[in-house]
Amino acid sequence: MDRAVGDLTARARIRDAAIGLFGERGIEGASIRDIAAAAGVSSGLVRHHFGSKEALREACDQYAKERMLQIGAELSAEAGVSGLDPVALHPVAFPLQLYLVRSMMDGSETATALFLQGVDAVEEWSAGYGIKPKDPRGYAAALAAIKLSVFILRDQVSKAIGEDITTPAGYNRIGQALMEVFTIPLLTPEQVEKLNQQEK
Amino acid sequence: MDRAVGDLTARARIRDAAIGLFGERGIEGASIRDIAAAAGVSSGLVRHHFGSKEALREACDQYAKERMLQIGAELSAEAGVSGLDPVALHPVAFPLQLYLVRSMMDGSETATALFLQGVDAVEEWSAGYGIKPKDPRGYAAALAAIKLSVFILRDQVSKAIGEDITTPAGYNRIGQALMEVFTIPLLTPEQVEKLNQQEK
């Protein structure tokens, strides 16, 4: 029988279902039986292919990481994009990003390593861009965290602006708003100096 | 017997233990037995005082919300602070903030309402501050989310900068870095315009 496009193997379906459910409900919140049901297989098959829940999670980590890097490479190849990469907004990358953040929050080393890699990238980019923060590393870490913030709080942000940011329209809107955060100086250097003195 | 300062009632100890464990491990990750053990009581007493896990969570939501607003009011009374409020950095507020974010991510209405309240505050403040974004609501939502991002990813950010941001020193450092994000314009309005045209 021919395999139609999107007609994945059971192993791939399990992995995709796991990434989806883990990302939505967290690692603890999604049971192997839930994942098996979502993939349309028995729970035993999950164990057969991945051995344990922890191993399944590591496989998801690895796959999500590779796909994210792959998508990022594709996007930066087809257009010279700026440091505020649009990877996170890519339709395929979206569930991957959700999963990685959840996994990261639950202590995944792979996901954390990917974050650190992102911080490195931001740091290099900002240096090449001519930005000279007093603390380049801290600056890059803050920017990297900010890039994920809207993702993590997607439900709350959606509710706040009255528009689902997981749709292209809402996504665009919050993307624009984020750009304005980076465009409008909220504080002048003088104000920062003043605040620093208050703290002492 | 006199009650020493900090010698809380069992009910308060349970609530505080729940906020701590829920915040660290997530709602699903912390069992009633864990919470009871952390509070030094039997698991039955948790049920006696709060009825159910869901009710315990709602009590934690309510308490955390009230305490956060209370701390915020105290801080803004003792010093006219700017819109980038230092509430989140207050030592007492820290575990409360951790809890609220977790609860929010797990779908708490109370925590989400507090977030929306924060967006309102940011929007009002930025308007009074003379900031004129094209999308004031989206801008405020993005800023509110950013304020929480460093919190949520505290472990990863700490690892990235090689310093624990839950300590005063590390906290100060990442706070400064965040201020620089708001001080240094990353994109000029012309660049934003250019990016918008690319998307179409």
Add this chain to the structure above:
DNA sequence: GACTTGACTACACGATCGTGTAGTAGTTTG
């Protein structure tokens, strides 16, 4: 054609979960 191998299911296991029940000790109330 017998044998092996891998994909897959069905089912049972111990542990842990939230919850329910029964009962004790101490204080308050009439």
Add this chain to the structure above:
DNA sequence: CAAACTACTACACGATCGTGTAGTCAAGTC
């Protein structure tokens, strides 16, 4: 003093969890 109430513990319950075991079935191998 007795009754009632509150704080609290011990323990048992059904459900669900991750995991383990046994076995089916089809495809490939010699």
